[in-house]
Amino acid sequence: MGLILLAGVQKSNHLNVEELFRTDGGSVEIFRLSISAQRFQFLLRVLRFDDGSTRQQRKAIDKICHIREVFEKFVQNCKNNYTLSAFVTVDEKMESFRGKCSFRQYIPNKPNPYGIKIQALCDSKVFYTFNMEIYPGKQPNEGLVCDNSGLAVVQRLSEPIFNTGRNVITENWYTSVPLAEMLLQRGLTTVGTIRKNKKEIPPDFNVLRGRSVKSNMFGFRDNMVLVSHIPKKGKNVLLISTMHNDAKTDVETGKPDIILSYNDTKGGVDVVDRLCANYDCARATRRWSMVVFYAMLNVSTINSQVIYIANNSNSKSLRRHFIENLAMKLIEPHIRERQTQLNLPRSLRQRLSEILKIDEVTETAGRSRNGRCYKCGWQKNRKTKYTCHKCKKYLCLEHVVPSCSNCLTGDEE
Structure with a gap:
C-alpha cells in the first residue's frame, strides 16, 4: 500500500511495472529497494477481499459481495474516528472504470463518465469522508433489497448523525419535500436545489415571463422555505431550506441567504473528488473490486490528514508531503527487514542502510566471514x-x- 500511495504522489500510477522498477536511474529508487517487480505484480494479481470458496453463494444475493465486508469495515472506521462539523454534503463520486461490471454507471457531466458510483456523505468544511455506500444497481430478486431513491440514500448515509442538529446539503437528484420533512423529524435541517418538476412546487415558481434578472420569489410553509432565483435571462434556480425561515437577500449580489449558504457548503464531495484526482493512486485494472480498493486508499489519505491536523493544530504539512511521509512509514518496516537479508546484492543493502541511517557496523553485523x-x-x-x-x-x-x-x-x- 505504501508503494501504491507513493506512485500516486509521483504521478506514476499508470506507469508500467517495468518502468517503475528500472535500474538505470529513470524511476523512483524506493520501488526496487523495497520489493522486486515480480513480487509487486504477484501481490496485485492475487489480492482479494473475500473468501473465494463461498463467493458464488453470496453473489446470488449480493452483487458487491467481493468487497462488501472490507468496504464496510473501512467506512465504520471513518465514522468512529472523527466528529463532523455543523454542515455535511451528500453527493455521488464516480470511480473511473470501463471494464466488465453489472452495475457500471454512465454520468456524462462527471470527469470520469463511466465507472462505479459511490454515494458519500462528507464534511463541508474540512472535506472528511464520513459515510459511503456503493451503488449496486438492482440487486438479484432473492438478494438484498436496496432502495436506491434519493430519499432512501440520504436517510441511510445520514443515519449516524440523526438528532445532532446538523445541516445536510443535497443537490437536485436527492432533494425533495418528503426528504426535508423526514430529516426534520430526525433532528436535521437541509438546504438543497430541487428540480422544477416536483409536484409540491407551485406553478408560479416556474413562470419566468415578466421576471427580471436577479429577482427572487419566496414561498413559506411550516419549517420550510422555497426560493426561486433568476441568475440570468431564461434560467431559474429553485432551492428549499429547513434551516432558514426568512427572505433575507444579499444587498450587493441580490442573492438570497439560502443560495449563499448553499454555495458555501455544496462542494464537500466535489472537493474530495478533486483531492483524490490530484494524487490518484489507482492503477489500471480489469477488476472492479480493485477500483473500489484504490478509492478507499485515496479517501484514507484525505481522512488521515484531517485527523492529523485536528490533533496537531500547528502542523502546516502539504498534502503531498503528508502522503509521502505516510507511504514511507508504511514501507519502512519492510525495508528494515529486507536490509538484513544477506542474499541481496551488497550495493542494494548499502543503499538501504543509507536511507535507514544504519551504521555500517550494524549493516555488516552477523554476516559470514568468507x-x-x-x-x-x-x-x-x-x-x-x-x-x-x-x-x-x-x-x-x-x-x-x-x-x-x-x-x-x-x-x-
Whole structure:
C-alpha cells in the first residue's frame, strides 16, 4: 500500500511495472529497494477481499459481495474516528472504470463518465469522508433489497448523525419535500436545489415571463422555505431550506441567504473528488473490486490528514508531503527487514542502510566471514576473506591490488 500511495504522489500510477522498477536511474529508487517487480505484480494479481470458496453463494444475493465486508469495515472506521462539523454534503463520486461490471454507471457531466458510483456523505468544511455506500444497481430478486431513491440514500448515509442538529446539503437528484420533512423529524435541517418538476412546487415558481434578472420569489410553509432565483435571462434556480425561515437577500449580489449558504457548503464531495484526482493512486485494472480498493486508499489519505491536523493544530504539512511521509512509514518496516537479508546484492543493502541511517557496523553485523570473489564470478566460486576497504566487496588474492598503509588511509605526504 505504501508503494501504491507513493506512485500516486509521483504521478506514476499508470506507469508500467517495468518502468517503475528500472535500474538505470529513470524511476523512483524506493520501488526496487523495497520489493522486486515480480513480487509487486504477484501481490496485485492475487489480492482479494473475500473468501473465494463461498463467493458464488453470496453473489446470488449480493452483487458487491467481493468487497462488501472490507468496504464496510473501512467506512465504520471513518465514522468512529472523527466528529463532523455543523454542515455535511451528500453527493455521488464516480470511480473511473470501463471494464466488465453489472452495475457500471454512465454520468456524462462527471470527469470520469463511466465507472462505479459511490454515494458519500462528507464534511463541508474540512472535506472528511464520513459515510459511503456503493451503488449496486438492482440487486438479484432473492438478494438484498436496496432502495436506491434519493430519499432512501440520504436517510441511510445520514443515519449516524440523526438528532445532532446538523445541516445536510443535497443537490437536485436527492432533494425533495418528503426528504426535508423526514430529516426534520430526525433532528436535521437541509438546504438543497430541487428540480422544477416536483409536484409540491407551485406553478408560479416556474413562470419566468415578466421576471427580471436577479429577482427572487419566496414561498413559506411550516419549517420550510422555497426560493426561486433568476441568475440570468431564461434560467431559474429553485432551492428549499429547513434551516432558514426568512427572505433575507444579499444587498450587493441580490442573492438570497439560502443560495449563499448553499454555495458555501455544496462542494464537500466535489472537493474530495478533486483531492483524490490530484494524487490518484489507482492503477489500471480489469477488476472492479480493485477500483473500489484504490478509492478507499485515496479517501484514507484525505481522512488521515484531517485527523492529523485536528490533533496537531500547528502542523502546516502539504498534502503531498503528508502522503509521502505516510507511504514511507508504511514501507519502512519492510525495508528494515529486507536490509538484513544477506542474499541481496551488497550495493542494494548499502543503499538501504543509507536511507535507514544504519551504521555500517550494524549493516555488516552477523554476516559470514568468507564470501565469493565478485571478480571471479559464479563459475570459479572462489571464496575469500578479503574485502575492499571502500565498497566492502569480497576479492580473492588474484584481484587484490596491494597498497601501503599510508595510501590506504589517505595520509601519504
